[in-house]
Amino acid sequence: xxxxxxxxxxxxxxxxxxxxxxxxxxxxxxxxLLFDRHKxxxxxxxxxxxxxxxxxxxxxxxTFLRLYQARRRYRAGSGFTPWLFAIARxxxxxxxxxxxxxxxxxxxxxxxxxxxxxxxxxxxxxxxxRVRTALLALPEExxxxxVLKEYQGLSYREVAQxxxxxxxxxxxxxxxARTALREALRDWWEESEG
Amino acid sequence: xxxYGIHPKTTSETAAECRRLAPWIPDLGSGDLEPEQAAAVRTxxxxxxxxxxxxxxxxxxxxxxxxxxxxxxxxxxxxxLAGRILxxxxxxxxxxxxxxxxxxxxxxxxxxxxxxxxxxxALLVRPGLEPQISAPGPAPVAEPLPxxxxxxxxxxxxxxxxxxxxxxxxxx
Numbered sequence: 001x002x003x004x005x006x007x008x009x010x011x012x013x014x015x016x017x018x019x020x021x022x023x024x025x026x027x028x029x030x031x032x033l034l035f036d037r038h039k040x041x042x043x044x045x046x047x048x049x050x051x052x053x054x055x056x057x058x059x060x061x062x063t064f065l066r067l068y069q070a071r072r073r074y075r076a077g078s079g080f081t082p083w084l085f086a087i088a089r090x091x092x093x094x095x096x097x098x099x100x101x102x103x104x105x106x107x108x109x110x111x112x113x114x115x116x117x118x119x120x121x122x123x124x125x126x127x128x129x130r131v132r133t134a135l136l137a138l139p140e141e142x143x144x145x146x147v148l149k150e151y152q153g154l155s156y157r158e159v160a161q162x163x164x165x166x167x168x169x170x171x172x173x174x175x176x177a178r179t180a181l182r183e184a185l186r187d188w189w190e191e192s193e194g
Numbered sequence: 195x196x197x198y199g200i201h202p203k204t205t206s207e208t209a210a211e212c213r214r215l216a217p218w219i220p221d222l223g224s225g226d227l228e229p230e231q232a233a234a235v236r237t238x239x240x241x242x243x244x245x246x247x248x249x250x251x252x253x254x255x256x257x258x259x260x261x262x263x264x265x266x267x268x269x270x271x272x273x274x275l276a277g278r279i280l281x282x283x284x285x286x287x288x289x290x291x292x293x294x295x296x297x298x299x300x301x302x303x304x305x306x307x308x309x310x311x312x313x314x315x316a317l318l319v320r321p322g323l324e325p326q327i328s329a330p331g332p333a334p335v336a337e338p339l340p341x342x343x344x345x346x347x348x349x350x351x352x353x354x355x356x357x358x359x360x361x362x363x364x365x366x
Contacts, residue, residue, distance in 0.1 A: 032272030039269045047264040131262040150259045175217040
């Protein structure tokens, strides 16, 4: 880590980079700070990727365990957020493969709809379910791209870093995902509008 | 709501322009386009009803995605999680095998490397697996026969052949 920090000393250190430097030195408070800073969006990413709330919670903790184990390999200035999402995505992919994935995750999602602790709004629930179904039907690469773009607000460059592809590929995957979502949802919104 | 799947235009030139600009349409106003790309999309949308419909549909998709938020969950505090992680790692580092082994041996690929290397060494040193047909080497050298000594036996008046040792013994 020190080597990495030295190499990129000229770059302005982000708050995340600074926290990672402290984590590498064994500072647990810095690890806690990073977790508190990123847990909500990382949970959202994992949830939309695998469609399972409980698994997303587990993978959230696992992501930070992996982050801690890889703390000396992190290079300051290389983009903490894409790095973090890349770790989370790798774990989510392994989880999806382990389960034989999308279908079972989808079943859980449908069951989960009943567990929301909020006022029952049949139309809203139907809309959410429809969107979740369409999202989970996307190929994983496209789903990860569109979730990072639409929900996490990452730039295409950051999406590319997180997915380990070129910026052009990230754009193309996001566009294909949007097009597929439009096709999947269009009939439904046409019906709902009469 | 109109259907957007069939392109209403007839000239291949305008259809090609629509295809070129289509991926940029959803990013209009998001800051992801270069100024000239955004200007090209805006100009095109003014004159293309088909692409205006596409833009409208993409906005609709975006708003639906935003409405599909993730559930509210009570996530652990950072302090609690960091404590658990450090505790777990400390316990792991106290394990004797982890403490005394090389880091690369602990990893999965490390074990695989050790296994493959051991198997290769076993193959090399195992006598039963030595090559059965070898290339012809130098011709074997015949051992020289012991020189024989011929003596005259005075008692019998005959000549007798003796090995050198016997001859020596007789000499002694």
